[in-house]
Amino acid sequence: MTIELRSDTFTKPTPAMLEIMFSATVGDDVFEDDPTVKELEEKTAQIFGYEAGLFCTSGTMTNQIAINVHVRQGDEVICDALSHIYLYEGGGIAANSLASVNLLQGNRGRLTAEQIVEAIQPDNIHHPITRLVSLENTVNKGGGAYYDLSEIQKIKQVCLENNLPLHLDGARIFNALVETKESPLEYGKAFDSMSICLSKGLGTPIGSVLLGTKTFIKQARRVRKRLGGGWRQAGYLAAAGIYALDNNVNRLVQDHARAREIGKIMEQLPEVEEIYPVDTNIVIFRLNDKILSSDYVQKLHEKGIKAATFGKHLVRFVTHLDFTDEHLEEFRNKIIK
Numbered sequence: 486m487t488i489e490l491r492s493d494t495f496t497k498p499t500p501a502m503l504e505i506m507f508s509a510t511v512g513d514d515v516f517e518d519d520p521t522v523k524e525l526e527e528k529t530a531q532i533f534g535y536e537a538g539l540f541c542t543s544g545t546m547t548n549q550i551a552i553n554v555h556v557r558q559g560d561e562v563i564c565d566a567l568s569h570i571y572l573y574e575g576g577g578i579a580a581n582s583l584a585s586v587n588l589l590q591g592n593r594g595r596l597t598a599e600q601i602v603e604a605i606q607p608d609n610i611h612h613p614i615t616r617l618v619s620l621e622n623t624v625n626k627g628g629g630a631y632y633d634l635s636e637i638q639k640i641k642q643v644c645l646e647n648n649l650p651l652h653l654d655g656a657r658i659f660n661a662l663v664e665t666k667e668s669p670l671e672y673g674k675a676f677d678s679m680s681i682c683l684s685k686g687l688g689t690p691i692g693s694v695l696l697g698t699k700t701f702i703k704q705a706r707r708v709r710k711r712l713g714g715g716w717r718q719a720g721y722l723a724a725a726g727i728y729a730l731d732n733n734v735n736r737l738v739q740d741h742a743r744a745r746e747i748g749k750i751m752e753q754l755p756e757v758e759e760i761y762p763v764d765t766n767i768v769i770f771r772l773n774d775k776i777l778s779s780d781y782v783q784k785l786h787e788k789g790i791k792a793a794t795f796g797k798h799l800v801r802f803v804t805h806l807d808f809t810d811e812h813l814e815e816f817r818n819k820i821i822k
């Protein structure tokens with residue numbers, strides 16, 4: 486048995502999800518004529534209290550479209566140095582939007598309102614114009630750390646006072662919400678745009694949804710087309726998203742419980758120097774400086790456990806829908822032996 490813990494994107498659709506996909510009613514989404522895509526967009530928008538949604542291929546695409554709509558050439562985006570939008574989107578802020586970044590050092594990728602106030606550029610021709618603040622929740626590179634809504638509301642206040650839109654990279658927002666029990670509607674109010682991934686913990690084969698006002702989504706649809714992201718009978722994929730929102734959100738707590746167990750197992754190993762607090766479904770640990778993460782990941786692989794390197798001495802495990810209690814027991818046996 487191989488144990489897949491490289492990412493929560495490795496999940497495969499269940500028979501029930503596939504069945505729903507097979508029977509979807511579809512149309513041409515470029516013509517806004519796919520009823521299942523519309524249903525997914527409306528459903529996601531309603532959950533977070535937004536006017537409209539746009540179904541896209543990936544979270545990179547929803548983030549990059551949002552940034553492109555919010556900023557202009559030469560503007561600055563404030564985000565944490567660990568942000569996915571900065572580290573893992575191929576330099577897209579620069580390449581797609583000709584914009585600059587102001588990278589802040591947060592606490593495991595989480596920023597405070599005070600840090601953002603400090604970072605906003607004064608109105609002076611030497612500086613780029615601060616045009617957007619982007620937060621990530623949960624923070625992938627921060628080991629699945631999540632925000633308190635109260636801090637986000639303070640950040641929102643700063644943004645309002647400075648006339649700045651606030652974007653959320655909510656690739657794993659449901660992982661945060663099942664922990665905090667905060668309401669998605671309250672959450673949605675704090676942001677001007679949100680990106681939500683369906684292909685991570687929610688277990689669909691593909692897809693993310695961008696949320697915003699009707700005007701924002703109309704502009705986003707144009708950018709999506711320009712990037713080559715206009716698609717046709719995408720309803721087959723949207724059907725999986727609808728199924729996932731109905732069935733796979735509350736179960737995320739199980740992924741978190743199993744991740745915490747993994748944390749406890751790894752903690753006992755002499756080569757593990759430090760484990761980030763396991764807040765959601767991500768476990769990041771640091772090996773002692775004599776061991777390279779690439780060598781360690783190779784050794785795990787030989788034992789039948791797949792992990793991701795996350796820095797020279799950092800290794801990441803991510804739990805997900807296809808990682809069950811049986812897998813956890815098998816993991817324990819493989820690691821302890």
Ligand SMILES: *Cc1c(COP(=O)(O)O)cnc(C)c1O
Binds near residue numbers: 545
């Ligand atoms: C996975 C992820 C994304 C989107 O990734 P895609 O592979 O493009 O769907 C965005 N932000 C974060 C924090 C992620 O973990």
